[in-house]
Amino acid sequence: MPVNLTPNAIATINGGDVNLKPLVQVLDIKQMGSAQERFRILVSDSVLTQHAMLGTQLNDRVKTGLVKKGSVIQLIDYICSEVQKRKIIVVLNLETIIPDCEIIGNPKMFPDATAHKTLPNTNSVQPAGVVGYNNLSSQSHGNNMSSIQPALSSQNHGGNVQSFRPTLSTLNQGSNMQSFRPALSAQTHGNDVQSFRPTVQPPYQPPPSYRNHGAVMKNEAPARIIPINALNPYQGRWAIKARVTAKGDLRRYNNARGDGKVFSFDLLDSDGGEIRVTCFNAVVDRFYDVIEVGRVYLISKGSLKPAQKNFNHLKNEWEIFLEATSTVDLCPEEDGSIPQQQFSFKPISEIETAENNSIFDIIGVVISVNPSVPILRKNGMETQRRILNLKDGSGRTVELTLWGDFCNKEGQKLQEMVDSGSFPVLAVKAGKVSDFNGKSLGTISSTQLFINPDIPEARDVKDWFDRGGHDVASVSISRDCVSGGPKNEIRKTVSQIKHAGLGRSDKPDWATVRASISFIKTDTFCYTACPLMIGDRQCNKKVTRSGNSRWQCDRCNQEFDECDYRYLLQVQIQDHTGLTWVTAFQESGEEILGCPAKELYLLKYELRDDTRFADIIRSRLFCQYLFRLKIKEEMYGDEQRVKITVIKADKVNYSSESRYMLDLISKVRRY
Incomplete structure (x- = not known):
């Protein structure tokens, strides 16, 4: 069955027609991009060919073979953009009419409208007086040109006028050379010069200049709304309609170029496309209060840059950066075609x-x-x-x-x-x-x-x-042993910490131990710490009294009225295999004792309520915890000792622990 491609389709699309929906043939397919797959195709209308870029939502058509070399397709939705003074068709939607077909016609590449025009042939047209005027004899057909010379001025002393300079005018083929007019001036001294009429080259006339005598008409038509998945840097004017699904916090930063601020938000459109939008500095002031999670916006005039995958989890290789000229318009009516959120759940x-x-x-x-x-x-x-x-x-x-x-x-x-x-x-x-x-x-x-x-x-x-x-x-999976996993995921008993030699290597070892607290030292359960900031971190060094009411930090060399109180607990833990001492700092200390260090310090040393203080300590004894421990050998004076630090202390959830034990039993029975 003969196939009729749409006549003049390539020229019509390049002329700006986006409603033609033509039939074209795919001549070639190439994969592009590294962060995300993208395919470029070469399409033909049997006379002309043009490069086109497929939207990422059409990648499956290529992978499944619906679109391949030779396929006849119908372009349903597309635009034509100019990139680096060359035009490219961006295909947003298509239908495969014939999956496989012989190449139709003998098409040639569509001539680029912005390419340089073909220069005229100047081999036989050169300005008079140019040194090296060559191949002049080849222009004569039947003329006596044996003594024509391209000298700048030809002086003849008594000779026949056959040695003279040609003009810019095309050589008169088939005519007598006695009517050939030399350029500029020719001096003759007693020569027989028949029909020798010297001419003068006209003065140089610059091309006319045109001044702007009125306003230039601009294209004020609104940008065409396209799917997020079709966005790429090849488009000149675009707009997207999407819902804000997430809005990040306003963050401030400092680098070599100075201070700045930044925030981002995520968009979702009706086709399921997602993309992140980022704003910096002055643009933050324009849009931070405007953007609301759940609302639908019309966004245009932003720049597309490769997504930074270290900070951007969305499945899009591009990220939008809003600029001073960007527009963000709230859509007054709710668009039910755009979902509130899109999930990709995994077990x-x-x-x-x-x-x-x-x-x-x-x-x-x-x-x-x-x-x-x-x-x-x-x-x-x-x-x-x-x-x-x-x-x-x-x-x-x-x-x-x-x-x-x-x-x-x-x-x-x-x-x-x-x-x-x-x-x-x-x-x-x-x-x-x-x-x-x-x-x-x-x-x-x-x-x-x-x-x-x-x-x-x-x-x-x-x-x-x-x-x-x-x-x-x-x-x-957050606290149990994973077979073959690293040591920080392995359950150990207290005795195994010693027998396995944990902490003796260059790097610290990690273990999770289920144990109960048998003793807590109360004489030095916390220390007074410096609250001052050093850069972006708190000092936290131990401070001492300066006089009766102020504190002094030797590291910061400053005094202040209030200090912080941080836990430094020495705790003895035990299980059915043995006991050991561990150290719990601020966060893990609060998890064990259930209250801030300052509250316990005031209770003991300011209010001197020893009874209540003792009740808090006693209530933690013989309570079972899941201790996540860091085990590392350190030098104490001249002696190497293994230090065990509590990174996290969670009270045992007996329901979860019972399920864990049942699972271990089932594994033992299985083997």
């Missing part, structure tokens, strides 16, 4: 083998929530931390660590729900994987939490939990 069991810092969407039932506790970050700033546990049908549970505002918003609501006896479903969008002491998830600035969301996945996991999933044994 908790997949986190067990995931790489550190990878991003996951998970959904599960909240089975426990710990209280929120203050944490001092490495930069000296204090924040809040709350840990909860999620369970799904994959046979695994995982710790989710909430940081900052998540602790007081969603975290507090979840704790109230669990304390009341209900087990809510929690959907986590963009949780960050951590492999410290096992695998866990943590919130980042772009994380979104949804409690009991109205989505099919939430209903499915809730039905599973209510029909018996609550009692199904699950293993925690």
Whole structure:
């Protein structure tokens, strides 16, 4: 069956027609891009060919063979953009008409409208007086030109006028050379010059200049709305309509170019495309208060740059940077075609083998929530931390660590729900994987939490939990032994720490031990610390009294009215195999004693309430914890000693621990 491609399709598209929907043939396909696959094709209308770029949403058409070399396709949705003074067709949607076909016609590349025009042939047209005027004899056909010479001035002394200079005019083929007119001036001295009429080259006339006598008409038509997945740097004017699904915090930075500020937000459109938008400095002032999570905006006039995958988890190779000329317009009417959020849920069991810092969407039932506790970050700033546990049908549970505002918003609501006896479903969008002491998830600035969301996945996991999933044994990937894993994920007993020689190597060893507290030293349970900041970190060095009411730091060489109080606990722990001493600093000390160090210090040394102080200490004795320990050999004077530091102390959840023990029993029986 003969195939008729759309006549003049390439020329029509380059002329700006985007409604033709032509039939064209694919002559070639090449894969481009490294961060994300992208395909460039060569299309033909049987007479002309033109390069085109496929939107990433069409990649599957190439991978599955629906679009290949020879395929006849219909361009449904497309634009034509100019890149580096060359035009390229960006294909947003297409249909395959004939998957495989012989090449039709003998097409040639479409001539670029901006290419240089062909210069006239100047081999036989050169200005008079140019030295080296060659090949003049080749221009004569039947003329007597044997003595024509291209000299600048030809002086003849008594000879026949056959030696003279030609002009710029084309050589008169087939005519007598006696009518050939020399240029400039020719001096003759007694020569027989028949029809020799000297001419003068006209003076140089510059080309006319045109002044702007009025306003230039600009293209004020609104930019065409395209899908996010079709965005690429080859487009000149574009606009996207999308919903804000996440908004990052306003952050300040300092580098070699000075101070600055930045924030980002994520967009989702009706086709499921996602992209991150970033604003810096003055642009932050324009748009930070304008952007609201959940609202739909029309955005245009931004620049596209490669996405920084270290900080951007979205599946898009580009990132939008808004500029001074960018526009962000709120859509007044709700667009129901754009979903509120897009998830890519994975079972908790997949986190067990995931790489550190990878991003996951998970959904599960909240089975426990710990209280929120203050944490001092490495930069000296204090924040809040709350840990909860999620369970799904994959046979695994995982710790989710909430940081900052998540602790007081969603975290507090979840704790109230669990304390009341209900087990809510929690959907986590963009949780960050951590492999410290096992695998866990943590919130980042772009994380979104949804409690009991109205989505099919939430209903499915809730039905599973209510029909018996609550009692199904699950293993925690956040604190249990992973076979063949690194040492920081291995459960040990107290005696095994010594017998395995942990801490004797150059690097510290890590272990998780279930043990109870048998003794706490109370004479030096905390120390007074410097609250001053050194750069972006708190000093935290020990301070001493200066007079009766002030404190002094020798490191900072300053005095101040108030100091900090930080835990330095010496704790003896024991299990069924033996006992050992461990050291607990600020965060782990609060987890063990359940109150800030300052409160306990004032109770003992200011209020001198020894009874209440003793009750707090006594209440922690013989309580079982899961201790995450760092074990490292250090030098004390002239002696090497193994120091064991408590990194984290969690009270044993007997329900989870029982499931862990049952799982170990089942593994033993299996082998």
